[in-house]
Amino acid sequence: MYKAPVDEIAFTLKHVAGMADAANAGVFGELGEDLVDAILSEAGRFATDEVAPLGEVGDRQGSRLIDGAVKTPEGWRDLYHNWIQGGWNGLTAPEVFGGQELPHMLHVAAMEMWNSGSMAFALGPTLTMGAIEALDRHGSDFLKATFLSKMVSGEWMGSMNLTEPHAGSDLGVLKTRAERCGDGSYRIFGQKIFITWGEHDFTDNIIHLVLARLPDAPAGTKGISLFLVPKFLVNEDGSLGARNDLFCHSLEHKLGIHGSPTCTMIYGDGKFGDEKGAIGYLVGEENRGLACMFTMMNNARLAVGMQGVAIAEAATQKAIAYAKERTQGRAPGWSGQGMSPIVEHPDVARTLLTMKALTQGSRAIAYACAHAVDMAHASEGEAARHWQERSSLLTPIAKSFATDAGVDVASMGIQVHGGMGFIEETGAARYLRDARIAPIYEGTNGIQAIDLVTRKLPLSEGRQVRGFIGELRDVAQAVAASNRQEFGETAARLETSIADLEEATDWLLAALGDGRTAEALAGATAYQRLFGLVLTGAYLAKGGLAGAGDGKEEARVALCRFAAENLLAETAALKDRVVTGADSLAAARFILD
Amino acid sequence: MYKAPVDEIAFTLKHVAGMADAANAGVFGELGEDLVDAILSEAGRFATDEVAPLGEVGDRQGSRLIDGAVKTPEGWRDLYHNWIQGGWNGLTAPEVFGGQELPHMLHVAAMEMWNSGSMAFALGPTLTMGAIEALDRHGSDFLKATFLSKMVSGEWMGSMNLTEPHAGSDLGVLKTRAERCGDGSYRIFGQKIFITWGEHDFTDNIIHLVLARLPDAPAGTKGISLFLVPKFLVNEDGSLGARNDLFCHSLEHKLGIHGSPTCTMIYGDGKFGDEKGAIGYLVGEENRGLACMFTMMNNARLAVGMQGVAIAEAATQKAIAYAKERTQGRAPGWSGQGMSPIVEHPDVARTLLTMKALTQGSRAIAYACAHAVDMAHASEGEAARHWQERSSLLTPIAKSFATDAGVDVASMGIQVHGGMGFIEETGAARYLRDARIAPIYEGTNGIQAIDLVTRKLPLSEGRQVRGFIGELRDVAQAVAASNRQEFGETAARLETSIADLEEATDWLLAALGDGRTAEALAGATAYQRLFGLVLTGAYLAKGGLAGAGDGKEEARVALCRFAAENLLAETAALKDRVVTGADSLAAARFILD
Incomplete structure (x- = not known):
């Protein structure tokens, strides 16, 4: 059974992800x-003792209409109410609506454990x-006053209706479509699919945020x-009124x-109410809905990345125990x-x-x-712009690398279990089944790669990404300077992989600069993975270098070396795919016609 | 819906896998x-029109106890009876028992389509x-006379009880355990798990082959x-007698x-019969049961490999259509x-x-x-030994590479479908769920890698594998000599990857020679994949070189080039893992304690 790795998580926050900087910046x-x-x-504790024991029953029974x-x-339902009573729902929400305004770093760590x-x-x-974030940033005072406190407390839940x-x-x-009613409200008509938690019995009301088009809207x-x-x-007194004209048609x-x-x-x-049309209230300005969604899109993408980390952690724990x-x-x-535990077999180890x-790298x-999100919030001027760019750059990598890791690690976990891994009661298969959606929703990982290459690399004319690569190189140099034999070839391997990343970055920026977008996109997914692998190597090295005094230094160095000498060798092939792969793709494209 | 790629299959048999050689050798x-x-x-046709339409209902309803x-x-049940009426069950079985003794090459091709x-x-x-094969090779005349004809016709099915x-x-x-009854028969007692098709309603009788231990057997x-x-x-007259003392306890x-x-x-x-104990008949000699199982193990492993190919093909067709x-x-x-078909997006393509x-390589x-199996059967002396070794060498690679491809390709197929891929009714998810067992059963792919490295590489003191690598090099040279620009860098990439394979092979043979088994095993899985990738590159090239005159030459050359310039770059990392990965694994092993 899953046990939240609180120490490991705290270590990563403090010694790898920059919690000390954030504290100095006043984030905390x-x-x-x-x-x-x-x-x-x-x-x-909540994740270990209360959520995890109910994971299996949720999978088996499912939610039913x-x-x-x-x-x-x-x-x-009880689990949810225990959870909101713990105050967890308002962790990052504004204090004025009952939230705690805690830093995002703490939030993602907690999210990992619950997931x-x-x-x-x-x-x-x-x-x-x-939904809280969108409403807080873009909602009118009326909407905030009416809905936010109850959403922050968790008395009402929200949903996002895009697809x-x-x-x-x-x-x-x-x-x-949305029609103006003349009194400032609107009537909404249409069908939305794939609406996660669009209907349920956790709360008495559900606050849907819905994207729709006005009759006179531009295409x-x-x-x-x-x-x-x-x-x-x-x-007006805050009590529940009439049922609005919307319903869940199917699951x-x-x-x-x-x-x-x-x-x-x-x-x-027309299923509910006297008049057809679900009553809706505009959030932000007319025709600016997508911008409202985008403000929270990055955090949602990171949240999905946390699901990848979460599944990878749980699957790893289970496989090691077995x-x-x-x-x-x-x-x-x-x-x-007699027989040896299978962990003794080199292939299993x-x-x-x-x-x-992969779990710790993700x-x-x-x-x-x-951390970058928090720093952006806490900073001003140039620093704020820098951290905003950093979080923008890291988001697609975090989302894609972690969710791919979730799938890959869950699949490896099944393999370690042998035949038992294929039996549902073992629980290893559930991790793969759950993990498989994460590379898809909140923007497929292919779309993350397009975002990374076409929108994030060009930030500040490439200076953001180049500066970041420079920081990674500092880590490699610190490993070299540490002169610790236990790092093995870590420094050299990391240097080589960083050089691969740099070469691929330069190539992509040049291709974009020349308007060769299709060529750049041909290698976008490979580039995204290359970046994630290099970051894995660099962050594991950063962890290995940190003298946390917790008796786990040797293990961290050994894992860092293992990753450097085994996983980082892949970066050459990925770089190659970015730099030389487009021609063969273009030449073979006709096969699919 | 799946459509059997008969032309592609026939092409691969004839122009890549050596059907002409086999025909000359009299195999056909x-x-x-x-x-x-x-x-x-x-x-x-049978696979397309009769099996495929019933795949989904099988998944949804499942078999129930x-x-x-x-x-x-x-x-x-009707599908099965249509299938045996087509004579497919006895495709490779001995003519004397009603089979057709067709070559194994035809059999695996047909198996692919049904799977x-x-x-x-x-x-x-x-x-x-x-079961037929084991019985035919090792069973007594009495057993063959009593059981084989009906198993070959499909009137009775068999099962394998090992786990x-x-x-x-x-x-x-x-x-x-098995006890001697004194009349030549035995009584069997025990529990077997994971028995595939151990009980069902297809046939009136089921012939179980069961591994058991005699009271005086060595450990x-x-x-x-x-x-x-x-x-x-x-x-005695061949009609069904009493129910034997065995049953299916659960699914x-x-x-x-x-x-x-x-x-x-x-x-x-004691659930059935007057006296406790299921009546069994010895196959082969006492205490030599494992040898009997091994005679058919290789073919069973190849059959599982075909499942990987089969799922990869079906998942690919579905994803391309979508x-x-x-x-x-x-x-x-x-x-x-308006919008473009998603196949136009470079990442999807x-x-x-x-x-x-990956499908065509597998x-x-x-x-x-x-082909090697068929050649071994048709040859004598040195040639028979050579082909026997070749099939032994190829079996773990075919099993592992194809089943890994099945899982990877099915997962990619889900990704191409986006959110729809996660919905069961779409059918893409079923391929991943089905495919996931294949890397596990009939010897996990980790065990295949141990087999490949410790038993297959040393065949004829390494001359078998070295000779094979030489043949692959001939293919690369033929590509170079063809001077066809459309091959792009295929020849050079293939040469490089073959050199990686050779270096890894030499390293492993040296490690085995020095008794450094643990070091060799540390890189066994990476080596197995390296071998599979090189073979993929070489066989696609062989296909590209073949002037089949079917108008698909250009497509084959383009796919070969795509594979060479994109997939083969991975071989360097895999070679590296074989040659240098053992130290870091040994150094990090303690983390798992």
């Missing part, structure tokens, strides 16, 4: 290290937090507006995250009685260490991204 | 090319064929005997292949109206071409392995 306000540790520890209402798995316990459960609150059958990655073509993404559409209208039957209801939502077909217990065959050098390295990348 | 007897084509075509009997999915249609369905007959809860990869510790693998244990005893709830019942079988607990139909966004250079290359490796 008056929050001392003791309180940070206490929060992490309690979040970990019965007579138009969604019944969540046994015990989940390890049950990704399907933790997903619901994640969407509410996104339509023909409009997934490309929201510009969405058709849901494409510039004609999309954002509306708040509550399941129940709210009276998807999915590969994983069965506990999380994925809804088709119908707005304005490999130490299960005996089979005699490993070379095994001197014990290599798999487990790879799982550990974690460090994601936390570093949260 | 009087079978002309027309008849070969007709057989492939009809196998493909009701009152001790297994009910297979709707339509499957693409439904892996869960095709798995049952695969096990029967294994016990504590004895999976390591059969030496199995506990199922370990040298004390295991093989028994034939029929579900119903057979009277596993699995990630995939839901239609295939995975049974826990109980032998000899990518051509689904429109979203505007790809760079897209000049059409790259993914699809990678899927194609197919070629597996067919080449079947």
Whole structure:
């Protein structure tokens, strides 16, 4: 059973992701290290003792649609109410609405642990937090006063309604329409699909944020507006009023995250209310809805990245426990009685260490991204711009690398379990089934790669990415300067991989500069992975260099060396794919016609 | 919906895997090319029109245990009977028992297509064929006369009972016991798990082959005997007699292949018959059971490899069809109206071409392995030994590379489908769920790597593998000599990767020679993948060089180039892991304690 790795998480925050800098910058306000540790520890306890034990039942029972209402798995409603009573829902929300305004670094760490316990459960609150953020930034005073406090406390949950059958990655073509009522409110009509936690029995009201198009809106993404559409209208005294004209038509039957209801939502077909049309309130300005969504898109992408880290951690723990217990065959050098635990077989040990390295690398990348978000909030002027760029640069890498790691590590976990891994009751298969959505939603990893290459590399004419590569090189040099034999070839391997990253970056920037976009995009996914691998190597090295005095230094150095001497060798092939792969792709493209 | 790629399969058999050589060696007897084509075509038709349409229902309904009997999915029993009426069950079986003694090359090609249609369905007959082979090679005349004809016709199916809860990869510790009855028969007692198609409603009788231990047997693998244990005893006139003392206790709830019942079988607990103990008949000699199993193990491993090829092919077809139909966004250079089909996006095109290359590479490796099996059967003396070694060398690579490709390609297929890929009704997720068992059963891919490195590389003191590498080099040189610009850098890339393979091979042989087994095993999995990638490159090149005159030459050359310039770059990292990875693994091993 999953046990939250609170110490490892705290170490990564403090010694790898830059928590000390953030504290100096005032990100943590008056929050001392003791309180940070206490929060992490309690979040970990909740994940370990309360969420994780209900993960399996959620997978088995799933959420079900019965007579138009969604019944969540046994015990989940109570779990949610225990969770909001712990104050977790408002962790980063504004104090004025009852939140705690804690730094994003703490939030992602806590999210990781809850998602390890049950990704399907933790997903619901994640969407509410996104809705809170959009509303806080763009909502009118009326909307904030009416909805925010109850969303921050968790009394009401939120949902995000973007996708339509023909409009997934490309929201510009969405058709849901909004009509002005003349009194400042709107009527919404349309169908939304893949709406996560769009309907459920956790809370009495559900606050939907819905993208729709006004009759006179320009075509494409510039004609999309954002509306708040509550399941129940709210009276002036804050009590619940009439049922709004919207409902959950059906639930998807999915590969994983069965506990999380994925809804088709119908707005304005006259099922409820006297007049057709779901009543909605504009968030932000008309036709500026996509901008409102974008303000929270980055954090949502990082949140999905945390799901990848979370599954990777849980799957690794499970596989290691099994490999130490299960005996089979005699490993070379095994001197014990009878069969050896399978962890003694070199192939199994290599798999487990790879799982550990990918998990910790992903974690460090994601936390570093949260650090940049926090620093941007706490800074001004040039510094704010720098950190804003850094978080923008890191977001697609964190999202894609961590979610790919989630899938890969979960699959390796099944393999370590042998035949038992294929049996559902073992629980290893669930991790793969759950993990598989994360590289897809909140922008597929292919779209992250397009974003990374075409929008993030050019930030400050490439100075942001080049500066970052310089920082990574400093880490490699610090390893070299440490003269510690236990690092093996880490410094040299890291240097080589950083050079690969630099060469690929230069090539891409040149291609973009020349307008060779298709060529640049041909290698975008390879580049994204290359970047993630180099960051994994660099952050593990940073961890190895940190003298945390916790008795785990040797293990960190050994894992860093393992990653450098085994995983980083891949960067040459990835760089090669970026720099030379476009021609062969273009030449072979006709095969698919 | 899957459509059997009969032309592609025939091309690979003829122009890549060496069907012409085999024909010259007499492997095909009087079978002309027309008849070969007709057989492939009809196998493909059956897979496309009859098996594939029932794949989804099998997954959804699964096989269920009701009152001790297994009910297979709707339509499957009829499907099976149509299939055996087509004579497919006896394809490679001896003529004297009603089989057709066709070459293995044809068999694997047909198996691929049926498995693409439904892996869960095709798995049952695969096990029967294994049982037929074991019985034909090692069974007494009495056993053959009593059981073989009906197993060859398909009137009765077979099953293989090896695994016990504590004895999976390591059969030496199995506990199922056999007692001599004094009349030449035995009584069997014990529990077997993970017994594929151990109970079902396809046939009136099921012929179980069961590994068990005699009371006076030596410990370990040298004390295991093989028994034939029929579900119903057979009277002298061939009619069914009493129910034997064995039953299916439960079915596993699995990630995939839901239609295939995975049974826990109980032998000899007194549920049936007057006296406790399931009646069994010795196959081969006492205590030589494992040797009997090994004779068919190689073919079973290749059969599992075919499942990997099969899923990869089906997943690729599905993803390409979706990518051509689904429109979203505007790809760079897209000049059409509105959104472009997603296949126009470079990242999607790259993914699809990678899927194609891995599928066709896996197919070629597996067919080449079947070719070697056929050549060994048709040859004598030194030639027979050579081909026997070649098939032994290729088997672990075919099994592991193709089954890894099955999982990877199925996962890529989900990704191409975006959110729809996560919805079960789409069907892309089923391929991943089904594919995930193949790297595990019939010897995990980690065990295949141990087998490859410790048993196959040393064949003929390394001359077998070195000779093979020499043949691959000839292909690279032929590409260079062709002077066709369309090959791009194929020749150079292939040369480099072959050099990687050679260096890794030399290193491993030296390590084994020095008794550094643990070091050799540390890189075994990386070596196995390295070998598979080089073979993929070489076989695609062989296909590209073949002037088949079918109008697909250009496509083959382009795919070969794509693979060479994109996938082969990985071989350097894999070689590196073999040659230098052991130290860092040893240094990091303590982390897992």
